[in-house]
Amino acid sequence: TSKTVAVLPGDGIGPEVLDAALPVIDALGLPLTLEHGDIGWEFWRTEGTPVPQRTWDLIGRSDAVLLGATTSKPGREALADLAPRLREQAPQYVSPIIQLRQRLDLFANLRPVESYLGGTPYRFCVVRENTEGLYAGLDWDQVPEEMWPLVADHPNARISGREATTASVRMLTRHGLDRILRYAFEHARAHGHPRVTLADKPNVLRRSSAYARERLEEIAADYPEIEYEILNVDAVALWMARRPERFGVIVAENMFGDILSDLGGGVMGGLGLAPSANIGEHGNYFEPVHGSAPALAGTGRANPLAAFLTVGLLLEHLGFGEAAGQVRDAVSHVTRRRDRVTYDLGGTATTTECAAAVLDACGAV
Amino acid sequence: TSKTVAVLPGDGIGPEVLDAALPVIDALGLPLTLEHGDIGWEFWRTEGTPVPQRTWDLIGRSDAVLLGATTSKPGREALADLAPRLREQAPQYVSPIIQLRQRLDLFANLRPVESYLGGTPYRFCVVRENTEGLYAGLDWDQVPEEMWPLVADHPNARISGREATTASVRMLTRHGLDRILRYAFEHARAHGHPRVTLADKPNVLRRSSAYARERLEEIAADYPEIEYEILNVDAVALWMARRPERFGVIVAENMFGDILSDLGGGVMGGLGLAPSANIGEHGNYFEPVHGSAPALAGTGRANPLAAFLTVGLLLEHLGFGEAAGQVRDAVSHVTRRRDRVTYDLGGTATTTECAAAVLDACGAV
Ligand SMILES: CC(C)[C@H](C(=O)O)[C@@H](O)C(=O)O
Ligand SMILES: CC(C)[C@H](C(=O)O)[C@@H](O)C(=O)O
Numbered sequence: 001t002s003k004t005v006a007v008l009p010g011d012g013i014g015p016e017v018l019d020a021a022l023p024v025i026d027a028l029g030l031p032l033t034l035e036h037g038d039i040g041w042e043f044w045r046t047e048g049t050p051v052p053q054r055t056w057d058l059i060g061r062s063d064a065v066l067l068g069a070t071t072s073k074p075g076r077e078a079l080a081d082l083a084p085r086l087r088e089q090a091p092q093y094v095s096p097i098i099q100l101r102q103r104l105d106l107f108a109n110l111r112p113v114e115s116y117l118g119g120t121p122y123r124f125c126v127v128r129e130n131t132e133g134l135y136a137g138l139d140w141d142q143v144p145e146e147m148w149p150l151v152a153d154h155p156n157a158r159i160s161g162r163e164a165t166t167a168s169v170r171m172l173t174r175h176g177l178d179r180i181l182r183y184a185f186e187h188a189r190a191h192g193h194p195r196v197t198l199a200d201k202p203n204v205l206r207r208s209s210a211y212a213r214e215r216l217e218e219i220a221a222d223y224p225e226i227e228y229e230i231l232n233v234d235a236v237a238l239w240m241a242r243r244p245e246r247f248g249v250i251v252a253e254n255m256f257g258d259i260l261s262d263l264g265g266g267v268m269g270g271l272g273l274a275p276s277a278n279i280g281e282h283g284n285y286f287e288p289v290h291g292s293a294p295a296l297a298g299t300g301r302a303n304p305l306a307a308f309l310t311v312g313l314l315l316e317h318l319g320f321g322e323a324a325g326q327v328r329d330a331v332s333h334v335t336r337r338r339d340r341v342t343y344d345l346g347g348t349a350t351t352t353e354c355a356a357a358v359l360d361a362c363g364a365v
Numbered sequence: 366t367s368k369t370v371a372v373l374p375g376d377g378i379g380p381e382v383l384d385a386a387l388p389v390i391d392a393l394g395l396p397l398t399l400e401h402g403d404i405g406w407e408f409w410r411t412e413g414t415p416v417p418q419r420t421w422d423l424i425g426r427s428d429a430v431l432l433g434a435t436t437s438k439p440g441r442e443a444l445a446d447l448a449p450r451l452r453e454q455a456p457q458y459v460s461p462i463i464q465l466r467q468r469l470d471l472f473a474n475l476r477p478v479e480s481y482l483g484g485t486p487y488r489f490c491v492v493r494e495n496t497e498g499l500y501a502g503l504d505w506d507q508v509p510e511e512m513w514p515l516v517a518d519h520p521n522a523r524i525s526g527r528e529a530t531t532a533s534v535r536m537l538t539r540h541g542l543d544r545i546l547r548y549a550f551e552h553a554r555a556h557g558h559p560r561v562t563l564a565d566k567p568n569v570l571r572r573s574s575a576y577a578r579e580r581l582e583e584i585a586a587d588y589p590e591i592e593y594e595i596l597n598v599d600a601v602a603l604w605m606a607r608r609p610e611r612f613g614v615i616v617a618e619n620m621f622g623d624i625l626s627d628l629g630g631g632v633m634g635g636l637g638l639a640p641s642a643n644i645g646e647h648g649n650y651f652e653p654v655h656g657s658a659p660a661l662a663g664t665g666r667a668n669p670l671a672a673f674l675t676v677g678l679l680l681e682h683l684g685f686g687e688a689a690g691q692v693r694d695a696v697s698h699v700t701r702r703r704d705r706v707t708y709d710l711g712g713t714a715t716t717t718e719c720a721a722a723v724l725d726a727c728g729a730v
Contacts, residue, residue, distance in 0.1 A: 164539035174529035234627035241631030262599035266606030
C-alpha cells in the first residue's frame with residue numbers, strides 16, 4: 001500500500017528546491033503518492049490565512065508532510081506590496097511552521113549535523129523541544145499585573161516601573177521534558193550514539209534546570225547503555241564550533257535548541273546542507289532549515305541539497321532507511337566537486353545542475 | 366597619581382595565569398599599584414563567603430579589579446572534600462562573579478573577539494547585558510501561584526499541573542535596555558565600528574522584542590553615523606561561525622550574550638584567547654572568560670594569553686591605550702609560533718614559556 005506525502009512548496013525558493021529534489025523519489029523507485037498543497041504568505045494575502053483549511057485536511061490524510069519554505073515574518077518588500085488595509089493586519093500573520101508545530105503538537109525538532117564538506121568527520125543530531133520553553137507564547141511588553149509583585153524588587157524593574165518592564169516566560173513542564181528526553185534517548189539508541197547531552201543552564205537557572213535534571217535522571221534509567229551529561233548551553237555552543245565530533249545527541253529546550261541547531265548549520269558550512277524533521281504523536285513535517293530567501297528566488301542559484309537531505313529524513317521516517325542512506329551518500333558524493341555545488345558552498349553550479357548531479361549519483365553509488 | 370588595581374587570583378588556574386601575565390605591567394613601565402585580595406571557593410569553605418568583606422573594601426578603593434578565575438558551581442571533587450555539614454550548605458554557594466555583577470551593578474559585559482590565529486581577519490565585540498534578562502533571578506521549579514493563571518492554558522501546563530511546571534522569566538527593562546544600547550553605540554563610536562547588531566528573537570518573542578526595537582531606534586538616533594540592525598539570535602550564531610568578519614558590535618540580552626560570547630571564544634580557537642570586561646557606573650572587573658579549570662591547575666599547562674589580553678582591556682580602561690595595543694600586538698606575535706603557545710592552541714609551551722614569549726615580544730615589537 002502506497003503512502004501519501006503532502007508536498008507544500010510555500011514561498012520564495014521553497015518551490016524551486018522541492019522541484020529540484022522531488023525527482024529523487026521516482027529515481028529510487030519508491031511507492032509514494034505525492035499530493036501538492038497550498039501554504040504560505042501568498043495565501044495569507046489572498047485568503048487571510050497562510051494555512052487554508054484544505055491544506056489542514058490534506059495534512060490530516062497524509063503519512064508525511066514535506067515543506068519547501070515559508071515566510072516567518074513578512075519583510076519590507078512583502079509589506080510594500082500590500083494594500084494599506086492588509087498592511088495593518090500584517091502583524092497578525094503567524095508563521096505557518098509555528099502553526100503546524102502548535103496545532104499538530106510536533107514536540108520533537110530533529111536537526112542532524114554532518115561533515116559533508118570534509119575535515120574531521122562528525123555526525124550528531126540536535127533534538128530540540130518544539131512546544132514550550134521560551135516559545136510557549138508567554139511574552140509581554142508590559143509585565144502582567146499578576147506577575148509584577150514577583151518582579152518589582154529587582155533594581156531595574158524598580159527604576160523602570162511596570163509600564164517599562166517586559167517579561168517572557170521560559171516554561172518547562174514534566175510532560176514536555178519527559179517526552180523530548182525519551183525521544184532523545186530513543187534516537188540515540190536507534191542511531192547507535194553512545195551519549196545524550198542535555199544543553200541547559202544549571203549554574204544560573206538553578207531551580208528549573210534542577211527539575212530538568214531530575215526528569216533526565218529518571219528517564220535515563222531506562223537506557224542503561226547510553227551515557228548522559230548536562231552541559232551549560234554556552235559551553236555546548238563553544239564546543240560545537242571547536243570539536244563537533246565530541247557530540248552524539250544534543251537535547252535542548254526550544255530556544256537553546258533553536259540557537260544550537262542554527263549554529264550546527266553554520267558549522268556544517270551553511271544552511272544549504274541543513275535538513276529538519278518535526279515530529280509528534282499524530283503528525284510531522286519535514287523541511288530544509290533555510291528560509292524562503294525572497295532575494296534568491298527566481299535566480300536559479302538556490303542550493304537544493306538541504307531539500308534532498310530533508311527528503312532523506314522523510315524517507316527514513318516512512319521506513320525507507322536504505323533509500324535514505326542512498327540520498328545521503330549521493331549528497332556526500334556531490335559536495336566533493338565545486339562545479340557541482342551552488343555559490344553558497346563556493347561552487348559554480350545552478351540549482352538544476354546541482355540537483356542533476358545528485359540524481360546521477362543516486363544511480364551511480 | 367598612581368592608580369590602584371585590586372588583584373583577585375581566585376581558584377584553580379586563576380592564580381597561575383595572573384602570576385604569568387602580571388609582570389607585563391612592570392615591563393611596560395606603567396604607574397599602577399597592585400593590591401592582592403581574597404576571593405573564591407576557598408573563602409566560602411573557611412569563612413562562609415567567597416567574597417569576604419575585606420575584599421569588598423579593597424574593591425571599593427580600587428580603580429580597577431583584575432580577577433583570575435573563580436568556581437561558579439562547586440564540582441564533584443570540591444564537594445567530596447567538604448565536611449558533611451558544609452556539603453549540605455553548598456547549594457547556597459553563589460558564584461563570586463554573579464555577586465560582583467549584581468552588587469556593583471556591572472551592566473556591560475564586554476567580550477572582544479579577534480582573529481589571533483590567522484585566517485580571514487576579523488575583530489568584533491559582544492556587548493552583553495549583565496544585570497537582567499534570564500539572569501534576573503526569577504526562576505522557579507514550580508510556577509508561583511500568582512503566575513499560574515497566565516500559564517495554565519498552555520496544553521503542556523494543563524497536562525502537567527502546577528507542581529510539574531517550571532518557569533523562568535526573561536525580564537528586559539527600559540533602564541536595562543537603554544544603558545546597554547547606549548554603551549554599545551558608544552563602544553562602536555570609540556572603536557570605529559560602522560554598525561551595531563542587536564541579537565534578539567523578534568519573530569518569536571514579539572512583544573518584548575518590539576519593545577527592545579523601540580528603545581534601539583530611539584537611542585540610535587543619537588548616533589547617526591552608526592548603522593544598526595536587528596538579527597535573530599540563531600542567525601547571529603550561524604554567521605558568527607561562518608563569517609565573523611561580518612560583525613562590528615553585537616549587543617544582546619544576558620543569556621543570548623552569554624551564548625554568543627562563548628561561541629566567539631570557540632570561533633577564536635578556544636577560551637584561551639578570550640578576555641572580558643565587566644563595567645558599571647561605579648565599578649568594574651576584568652577577567653579571562655575561561656573558568657578555574659581545577660583539573661588543569663598545578664600542571665603548568667594553563668594558557669596565560671587570555672589573562673594577558675584581559676590585562677590589556679584593563680589598561681585600556683584606565684587610559685593606557687598605547688600599552689593595551691602593545692599587549693595585543695605581543696599576543697598576536699606569539700600565536701604565530703606553535704612552540705610558544707600552550708597545548709589548547711596546538712602548541713608545546715608551558716604557561717611560563719608562553720608568558721615569557723609575550724613579555725619578550727612586548728619589548729621587541
Ligand atoms: C521561523 C522561526 C519562527 C523558526 C524558529 O525560531 O523556530 C526558525 O528559526 C526555526 O528554527 O525553525
Ligand atoms: C559562571 C557563569 C555564571 C557565567 C555566566 O553564565 O554568566 C559565565 O558563563 C560567564 O559567561 O561569565
